[in-house]
Amino acid sequence: MHSRSRDLVEHAVTKVPAVTLGFWIIKIACTTLGETGGDWVTMSLNLGYLIGSLIFLAAFLVLVSAQIRARKFQSTLYWATIVATTTLGTTLADFCDRSLGVGYPGGVAIVFALLVASLAIWYRVEGTVSVESVVSARVEWFYWVTILFSQTLGTALGDWVAGEDRGGLGLGYETSAAIFGAGLVIIGLLWLWPRVSRTALFWSAFVLTRPLGATLGDFFDKPIAQGGLEFSRFYASGILVAFIAGCLLLIPQRAARRAARD
Structure with a gap:
């Protein structure tokens, strides 16, 4: 009986989707929308x-709370929460490197430190940072903050590589998208090499898909003179x-199953 109960726990479904090719397609689209x-x-x-960040922070908190209260995986709710994180991530990154005046390199350094701290605390408390361990409310908060x-x-990286001002590298949107795409x-x-940690690869890919989406988003709405297509942000978001x-x-879309700790 004990063995059966342990097996049920180890193979319990989570409230996050299985990581498939479809997952990454939707994720990149969500980051571009962000x-x-x-x-x-x-x-x-x-x-x-600042006001934009406060608006999206409120949406983030409401959606994460709804995600945690949900009894099972709901694809629409999950991806709406992802959109909330990516829009809030956009405004927070812009607030750091523009309103606070630390520039793109400073913004990248600040947010990188926060991400490392989030992963470190999560690992210290839970013993894993695998997305397949998201089966409790506490882990869900760690997951969504991370x-x-x-x-x-990802937003800060995209702006730093593509932008020409505020300490940016000035490589442009097309080149930046190619760089981040090559990284992916x-x-x-x-991923084909079994000795490499799947958890480390997931978080690396999750970060890199954000600047790829950011550069694609900038490519859509920035002026033609700046290398963009000059689409309306409103209509681009609607599309x-x-x-x-x-x-x-x-x-x-199916829920991921809990795996053993790595």
Whole structure:
């Protein structure tokens, strides 16, 4: 009986989706929406980075609380919460490197330190930072706070590599997207090597998909003179929402199963 109960716990489903190719497609679309949506609120509506961050922080807290109260995995709720983290990550990164005046390198350093601290505390308390261990309310809070910091770091990285001002490297949106895309290809190849930690690869990919989405979002809405397509942020966000909704209808979503600690 004890063995059977332990087996049920080890193979219990989580409230996060299984990590598949479809997961990454939707995730990149959500990160791109985070860039266009966040910029629409802070720039197009002229609310500023602080007010925008407070708005998205409220949405983040409401959705994470709903996610934790849910009894099982709900794909729409999960991805709505991901969008909340990526829009909040956009405005927080912009607030750090622009409103606080620390520049892109400073913003990257601050958020990187927060992400490392979040992972370190999570690991110290739970003994693992695997997404397949998200089966309790406490772990869910660790998970979503870490997700938020990873989204914010991704935004800061994308701005640092692509931007020309505030200490940016000035490589442009197309080159930046190619760099981050190449990084994801390398992670994909490392996934084939069984000795590499799947948990480390997941978090590395999660961070890198954010700047890829950020540069794609900037490419859509920035002026042509700055290397963008000059689409309206509002319409670009609407198109991305429709695309994500279509993906949720067409790409099967299932809850990940709890795995052994690594």
